[in-house]
Amino acid sequence: GENVEQHPSTLSVQEGDSAVIKCTYSDSASNYFPWYKQELGKRPQLIIDIRSNVGEKKDQRIAVTLNKTAKHFSLHITETQPEDSAVYFCAAVDDKIIFGKGTRLHILP
């Protein structure tokens, strides 16, 4: 079946440095790629998304890039802060949404 691979599963980054999380997908018909952030004990919340007609999207310290040919997309967080510590999920959507397994991001003081 269709799947989404997400790496790394855990990432530790010094505060102020950048973090990158990568996802690959198998369904070439996927055309929408949301990213969700789930803080400990809280609900997943959409933080940024990108559609297949765009290669890059940025929102303040967060950016997402998409390479449709290679079927991969990445989340970039710059100038990381303690409140960025959370689990991040990528997803690929065609007629259904398929999530990656998540990346636990730790921001080190």
Place this chain on the structure above:
Amino acid sequence: ETGVTQTPRHLVMGMTNKKSLKCEQHLGHNAMYWYKQSAKKPLELMFVYNFKEQTENNSVPSRFSPECPNSSHLFLHLHTLQPEDSALYLCASSHTSGAATDTQYFGPGTRLTVL
């Protein structure tokens, strides 16, 4: 954050019990979803309802029985569950599910433990 609410927040049940999870959305959305979130696994979509009609069932065992009486309420009836069904059950809603690309808004989840 009161857009999507779920009750109870925590539930412990035996394998012979019958219980129900409730989800309510106050966003005026037409689509609602049940997800299962287990440790170290991707979020698993279980059911999708669009305008009260079930449009997707991802091969979920019959011991999970969803009910959607209207676009604002979604239930998940549980009976004769197994310990491996212990997980966080998340409800979500979106404007429509005809387009899976609609942003989904999640509830806080019900942490279910099956003994």
